[in-house]
Every structure is written in structure tokens, then in C-alpha cells.
Amino acid sequence: MLKIKNIDAFFGKIQVLRRVSLHVERREIVSLIGANGAGKTTLLNVISGLHPSQNGSRIFLDGEIRGLKPEKIVALGILQVPEADKVFNPLTVLENLELGAYLRRQDQGQLVPEMEKVYQLFPILRDRQGQLAGTLSGGERQMLALGKALMGQPQLLMLDEPSLGLAPTVVSEIFRIIRSLNDRGITILLVEQNAKEALRICHRAYVLDTGRILLTGTGEELLNNEEVKRAFLGKDYRGKWER
Template structure:
């Protein structure tokens, strides 16, 4: 469904991503693991169209989308949840969710149905429907940005560090919700430093180090055969 071939990302003279190749099949959850600075977020932002590939190709359903804009990628069915939990703080939970469904504004019935599904998955959002998003806790904001992304009805969800800065009990809840989304048939590419949590929900995994793919395989294989500590710590 999604395939990257020899993709490079540069920031001026700095090569953040160095010719990586990876793929996600329909309905898979693919984890992208590695330490800070490994190139994980740059890879995700390149898929989303927010960063342009300096080399290589990105294909979606076999079609070249390497040069697509972020708006085009959303319309192609790719939604992104960034690590910074970018809510619109002065807008209510309801208004943030409405913005997520903007490209579906002619499908009011479908949007209403999906919004109710999100409230079933994230009951706290229903409780805080009229509350400004900036007053939510970090965990509630993470729930909101995931729900907002889902309301665009994506085929692929790009999740960047969903556990970042959250209490362990909230991390558990977020990963339970990711498991529910996976079981719904959604294709997910998950960037995550918490390797244990990511491998527990993933089908396949890629481990990045210094802009390259250092290891790849099924989640079980990566967990059993890869020295993640060495890859994360530079051993």
C-alpha cells in the first residue's frame, strides 16, 4: 500500500535520512523504531508531504506521490499525528474535531457517525466536548489529535511518538486505542521510542540508526533477535 524506495531527506548539507526503503501493506501496523536523531520523524514527515525527498520515491497504491503536498496526501487518505500534539488551543474539542473532518464536509451523516465512534473510543472527549482544547491534559490532547486525524477517514495513519511525555497509565490507554484502530483494518505507521510497546502491537518493524535502516523484520523477529539497546545507545 505504501512503499519508500531509496528515500533521502536533507536539511541543507545534512543527510537526515540516507537512502532508506520500507513498506506497509494494507491493514498492517508497521513500527519505526530508533533513538532520537535516527531519522524517524523526518521519514514520517516526508511520507506526509511536509518534507520533500531529496532522492528516492514514495508510492501509494503503486502511484508515485513523492512530490505530493501535505493537502494532497490528506486527500489521498494519509493522516498524520505529530509528536507535538498540535491542537488548536483556543478552539473547543468539538471545533478541533470539525477541522479534522473538513475534507468530508459534504458527508455530514458519515462524519457524525465517525464522531460517535471516536467518542466511544475516547469517552473523555465526549465529556469535554465544549471545553477549549488548550485546557486538556497531555493525554487528552493526544486522544484529540488522534480522533481529529481519524475524522478525515484515512486509509493510512502516521503516528509520531504517541507516548511522548505521558504518564505510564495514559501510555497504556493510548496503545490500547492504537490496537483498536489496527483491528478496524486501518494501516498504521508508528514512530515510537518505546520499543516494547510498539512491538507488542506491530506486525513488522524497522529499526533506524543514523538515518539508515539498521534492522527489519516481523515484530517478533525484531524483539527476539535485535539488540535494541545497542542500536539505541550506539553499541
């Protein structure tokens, strides 16, 4: 579905991605893990056209997307749920969902059944339709961000740290939802600090280290990899793969 090859990215003179290559197959969950500052968010921003990168290629559904404007990339079906500013705080829950649909579709007639699906997945959002997004709890805001992205009918959903700052029970709920979205056919590229959960739910994963892909393998392989265990899982961790 997505194949990126030899991507470099810079902030001024500082290089933050170095010849990064990765691919995501249709219906996969692919996790990208790595320490703070490794370049994970920048990589997602390059894919969605928000951060410039002159070289390498990025093929989505057999077409080159390098150089396309972010709105065109969204229109093709790549939706990113960013790390920060994932919802529009001054707008209500309902308005955020409508906006999610507006970004991608011509046929507004479909909006109601689509919104019904989102409400079934996140009943709390139905109860909070009229509430301003800025007053939601962290977990509710993450659910709204996912719901808003789903309203755009993504083919590839890129999630940047969806579990960040959430209480453990909410974290497991979010991971459960990610898996169920994947079961419904949505392909997912997941960036996470929570390496343990990210490796448990993925099919394959990549480890990014200061701008380079250091390791790749199935979730199970990486959970049992000594280097990954040392760097991300704590020394006594025993890999257990749950897909």
C-alpha cells in the first residue's frame, strides 16, 4: 500500500532522517518505535506532505506522492492523527466529526451513517456531541481524534502516539480500538513510545534510531530481540506476542 525509499529530512542544516525506507502492506498494522527525537513524527509528516523532503520516493497505491500537497495526500486516503492539536478545541464534538468528513468527501449524503458507525465505536462521543472539544478529557479527545479521522474514510491511518499521557485503562481501550479498526480493513502505521503494546498488536515493526531504521521484523521477533528488550522493554521483560 505504501512504500517509502531512501527518505532524508532536515531541520535547517540538521539531518533528522537518513535514508529511511519502509513499507506497509494492505491491512497490516505496522508499528514504528524509537526514543524521543528519533524522527518518528518527522517521518509521518514527510509521508503526509507536511515536512519537505527532496529525495527518495514514496509510493502510495502505485502512485508517487512526493511533492503533492497535504490536502491532495489526504484526498488519496492517507490520514494522520497528530501527536498534538489532534482536534479543534473551539469546535464541538459534532463539528469536529463533520470537519473530518469534509476534508475528504464530495458526497455529504453519506455523513449520517458514517457518523453512526463512529458513535457505535465511541458511545461517549454521542453523549458529548454538543460539548466543546477543548473541554474533553485526554482519553475522550483521543477518541474524537480517531473518530474525526474515520469520518474521512482513511485507507491508511497514521497514528502518532495515540496512548501518550493516558491512564492505563484508557491506553488498553485505545489499543483495543486500533486493533478493531484494523479488523475492519483499515491499514495502520502506528508511532508509539509504548513499545510493548505497539509490538504486541502489530504485524511488523521498525525501530528508528536517530533518523535511521535500525531494526525491522515481526512484532514477535522484536519483542524477543535482546537489543529491543534492553532499550525499550526493561531487562526482565519476556516477550509475549498476542496477535
